[in-house]
Amino acid sequence: MLAQFLQFLYSGMTVGSAYALAALGFTIIYNTSGVINFAQGEFIMLGGMFAALLAGGGMPLPLAIAIAVVATGLVGLVMEKAVIEPAQNAHVVTLIIITIGASLTLRGLVQIFLGKATHSLPPFSGDKPIEFLGASLLPQSLWVLGVTLAVVGALAWFFGRTLLGKAMLATSHNKLAAQLVGINTRVVLLLSFGLSALLGALGGILVAPITYTSYDAGIMLGLKGFVAAVLGGLGGGVGAVAGGLILGIIEAMTAGYISSSYKDAVPFVVILVILFFMPRGLFGAKISERV
């Protein structure tokens, strides 16, 4: 009984970490620009695909991962420069639609140049399950959880201790005030896309050994990352990570105890119910809108 519960919990926390990394990407871009980046899922897919193809071509795994993360980060930078910056003062709906366009374009290009096949990445340290409290845990799950924790720590340091991080934080609080104290908010916006793309790629690479990856792997991961981010209130890192983990665990429990065919619907039902009763998400700050 307990072993089964733990089994579901482990798998929920593993997927939940992937959602958390995606949610962090959504949150960072949202905070610096007010944009919901629907291409976040494609960053996840790009990371997984690049790493899988490079590693499949015989490159050592650590090098393949590093190149995949950097390459995806570059894609994020290019995307911001090419389509977000030219439309900077546009309406939120307009910006949402632009990111949807970017997402379709990226997915289509991957389908054309890298093919429709499913790819896999070897697990980072073997695939011998570890027995823990009576349930088995894949070594890759530990990697996912560990790296997510490390990323959260690194982000806390970055936003709390570095000048650049503080500049990004300042921009998210008040763009005009940030500009007045000499922060180049344009660069901040650019970097937020790069950083989100890096995080997305990392998430995609971490789960690729468990879930496989293909050109369309980013759609669901991205949408669920968005759910996790809204669940967490789109405010800070803690909310995003909590949102991701909660979502992953609820999903795994539903799949385990209720119905596995409806597990993909669960995040969306959860977010609808929560938005109906708490329009700002679980951890969202209460702010009144100025007219």
Added chain:
Amino acid sequence: MKMMQSRHAGLLVLAVVLALLPLVLPNSFYVDVAIKIALNAIVVIGLNLLMGYTGQISLGHAGFVGMGAYGSAALTTHFNWPPMLALLAGAAATGLLAFALARPILKLKGHTLAMATLGLGIIISIVINNEAQWTGGPDGMSVPSFTLFGLTIAGEMAWYAVAAVLLLITTWLALNLIDSPVGRALQAIHGSEVAARVSGVDTTRFKVRVFVLSAVMASIAGSVNAHYVGFLTPGIAGFFPSIELVTMVVVGGMASVFGSIVGAALLTVLPQLLQTFEGWEVVVFGMILMATMIFLPKGLVPSIAQRLRARAVKGA
């Protein structure tokens, strides 16, 4: 007075175009495309009432199309309902669902509204995928032909006539709605919801009505499409079709009824043209979406109309 004239002129032009189109379309392939354009345009006009006139985005409208389509298919196949009754029942069920959810959903704004509508659409498509005993699941299901008073609509031309008449009625209704006090209230909501409320517009009630209306229009178009094509797969209710509908609205032009028709026409024809370049249709779709939003954020028809008007002023 001037407004009314231009409204009727536009409707007349549309009627003439729709009547003459079959004469110039060379074969049934083109007629088929024209029918698809008309049915898409009906959904897009409804969605544009919501997006363009009240400023509320919906990333889940294909879910309503799916409800209408599968409602018709399931009721006629499993319960032998007459198609017309099934269509009305599907529309009523969709309208009821939209009405029940409209208040909590439309309280949300910006990204949370996008999230909620997107979630609703995805839930509907997952239900269609999973309830295989009624919908055939991922394999899809066939739909009987449409009969009314013993007459069966068969053949491309008959379906074209049905789709064209429906499109004309929809356009006429939408134009009338926009020019009515309701329409002005809706535009006030788009301008500033608070200002509208301050000047006495019951914003919630209007938003709810438009949401329900657009859902019902999507459902009816879905039902008609189901009988026309004769076979349904769950893909029609998915996330991508919802995005396509939004694209048609923004490319044609927000807050423009004729823009909706132009948007539906362009983006229905485009995939057919690109069919031979596998994969590229998605890329081109995405690029058109981005380019329109960056260079013509108001969409094709309003931007062109603005330029023509500017030129007319200069000429005079």
